Amino acid sequence: MKYDHIQLAYFLRRKNRFVASCRLKENNEVVDVHVKNTGRGKEVLVDGALVALNFSSSTKRKTAYDLIAVKKQNHWYNIDSSAPNEVVFQALLNQTIALPELKGSITLVKREVTYDNSRIDFYFETDQAEKGFIEVKGMTLENENIGAFPDAPTTRGLKHIYELMQAQKQGMHNYVIFVAQFAEIELATIHETMQPELQSAVCRAMKEGVHFLCYASYVSATQLELTKEVPFVLDTPFKDPLK
Structure with missing residues (x-):
């Protein structure tokens, strides 16, 4: 499973089961992202964690990014439920x-x-x-x-x-x-x-x-x-x- 449009960001907070707020590493823009996993994820989705966001150009979406993976210590964890x-x-x-x-x-x-x-x-x-x-x-x-x-x-x-x-x-x-x-x-x-x-x-x-x-x-x-x-x-x- 490979993702072609990844941008790195910092996790800020989870607004609900499906949406989180992140700050893009490249330009510090704060964006809402789709969380592709309804599990709690509290052991990895912590304030300031480095995360990988996959960009989508679709105009039908409410958010332009999917939260794909999060880095804990030196390891990446994929949280894309699909x-x-x-x-x-x-x-x-x-x-x-x-x-x-x-x-x-x-x-x-x-x-x-x-x-x-x-x-x-x-x-x-x-x-x-x-x-x-x-x-x-x-x-x-x-x-x-x-x-x-x-x-x-x-x-x-x-x-x-x-x-x-x-x-x-x-x-x-x-x-x-x-x-x-x-x-x-x-x-x-x-x-x-x-x-x-x-x-x-x-x-x-x-x-x-x-x-x-x-x-x-x-x-x-x-x-x-x-x-x-x-x-x-x-x-x-x-x-x-x-x-």
Whole structure:
């Protein structure tokens, strides 16, 4: 995932879930920007943080910039909620993501497919008549080289877990892929104290056969690229960096 029109800025404040105020590094102009992630992001979106803004010339937009990434210490964190889906989609097409327990090769991938009462990120088929769903989640919370999801309670994410369990019972192959927005993590888990019900649902889903995968990423101000798979270990303790 590459961005072609990046400008650097300093984060000032978040006005609401979708809009933030930033000061452009080049000329000190203060601009409103679209925040492409509704998570809290409080561990990275702090006053004065260096951020990457992607410019859009569209006249239909309320803001001319999207907030794409933020720098914390010496590392960039991509917070574009659409980026994880795009990099996973390309990896599926290139077959650089290996889905456990599939016998065949993926021959078809469809985006945003309705199942039950939700839209699941991807539906796939293989040359061995296998079918399944893949839900992608961006992981933006990290501490002590452990990535965790979620950074805020997610009703939608919980709903997806239950529906993937239902699809699993119908003989389909189902996966959740976490795209960690950082490279230097050793494993990933669910942030149980943030949403205990989600942790319980994931535990049940794993017993039903739903697979949970996590990929670390190389992140810069202009790019997000999958680098390696890291273990997903549900019972790993996670310390919230803000508590």
